[in-house]
Amino acid sequence: MNAPRTRVQRRPVHGVLLLDKPLGLSSNNALQKAKWLLRAEKAGHTGTLDPLATGVLPLCFGAATKFSQLHLDADKTYVALARLGQKTSTGDAEGEVIETRPVAPEALSPERLAAVRQQFLGPIRQVPPMHSALKKDGKALYEYAREGVVVERPARDVVIFDLQLSDVSDQHDGAPTLRIEARCSKGTYIRTLGEDIGEALGCGASLISLRRTVTGDFDQHQCVTLAQLEAWSEADRQRSLLPVQALLxxxxxxxxxxxxxxxxxxxxxxxxxxxxxxxxxxxxxxxxxxxxxxxxxxxxxxxxxxxxxxxxxxxxxxxxxxxxxxxxxxxxxx
Structure with a gap:
């Protein structure tokens, strides 16, 4: 017989928790875990991260949820690793490999990377990936993708404010690997950016890791982990919260x-x-x-x-x- 579950006594909690979301956990699951640890009555987040992405995920509690929408428009910075010469069904390591291509030696030369960087700086247009939470006719695109259905997606205007591309193949057993660091506007799909950069290099690409290092005025160095929250006392968990006006x-x-x-x-x-x-x-x-x-x-x-x-x-x-x-x-x- 299973032991009865302990019922958590909820309480009013107000503030912002800067969580370093772990790999493999959805944003909502991370939110629910933090909410349970804080025994908070009300919680929400300011935009999601994919399960395979890590990094800055601001979680809002109580009165802070009233201002979480303001943070959705914030610029964000991501660091990604892209495997060149390999395309997947999802644009990242979660999907199946659907195409492999040779990577020309000159594709990762400083001159070629500098030229491709210029192509993607400033205002660009992106077609949202099928494996995304964007909705069409009330249904998320990833639901269509799971059914094998491809729907038309209009291109969206986004801005890449800064972009750094560097060859890090020597850190990955010589496999052609590109490090992408991008500061971008809201609505930018980094998986799509990685795929498009791969096409511009003539070999295709898919992400093997993705981390959000900055969102708005919040930086990864301010974040706490779920493991830290679990280890702390309730008073320390409360002290880890930023005040509501941190969103303003x-x-x-x-x-x-x-x-x-x-x-x-x-x-x-x-x-x-x-x-x-x-x-x-x-x-x-x-x-x-x-x-x-x-x-x-x-x-x-x-x-x-x-x-x-x-x-x-x-x-x-x-x-x-x-x-x-x-x-x-x-x-x-x-």
Whole structure:
């Protein structure tokens, strides 16, 4: 007979966990594991990583989920390894090899790599891969792919802000291997980028590893692992969370006195001498807590997304227990 499962007592948790997602785990499974370890009531993530990808995965808890959408537009940096001369059904190591081609010695010369790099810098168009979560007629493309169905996908405009290509074959038993480091806009498919670079080199390619090192203002060196979370005490897990406003690094801070803070929280516009700003993060003066986000136009502070009084109280109690400032990281506007 199986022992009864222990029921986890959920609690309100507010903040951002920068997780270093492990290999082989889906983003949702990683989220659920972290949610269980933190005993959090509410959680979400700011965009997914494939199971075969590792790296920066910001997880949002409680009030932070209200601002997770803002982070979906963030630029991202990836480091990938591509096996040249080998194409797979999925564009990565998960698929079956569908084509092999010889790799010409000059394909990995510094001159050739420099020329191909220039082809992919700046605005480019990508056709999304069939093995992706993009939906058509309410159904994910990878579901069609599993059924052996190929559907038409319109090309998408993305931007490659920086691209570095280097030959690392000597680190992989001499097998022709290309290291790709790309800083790109949202919606960029690195598997597709790797395949397209392989075609430009005349030999085809598929990814053998993929890691996200940066997303927005978050870097891999700030991340914690699931193994660390498991080993830590509950208090240390709580301390690993960044405050909710960590999702708002480019919002200008506006501070309101108690009376105006209460009215703002009820959804009312406030008048003041602020210059026009969009976006702004609005804080109370006493107590110093994030109230929500909005924008200032023609002397009016206009609310957009607000925290609830209960969420604010819970955040203040959490801050009190860890002695961390509530308004760190936001520039004030006068």
């Amino acid at each position: 690094p480019h919002h200008t801070r506006v501070t309101l006195d108690s009376e105006n803070a209460g009215r703002f929280l009820s959804g009312m516009r406030r008048r003041g001498s602020w210059p026009d700003k969009n976006p702004v993060a609005v804080f109370g003066e006493q107590p110093p807590a994030l109230l929500g986000v909005g924008h200032v136009m023609a002397g009016e502070l206009i609310p957009e997304r607000l925290l609830s009084p209960i969420e604010i109280q819970q955040i203040l109690e959490s801050i009190e227990s860890t002695n961390e400032p509530a308004t760190a990281g936001i520039q004030e506007t006068k």
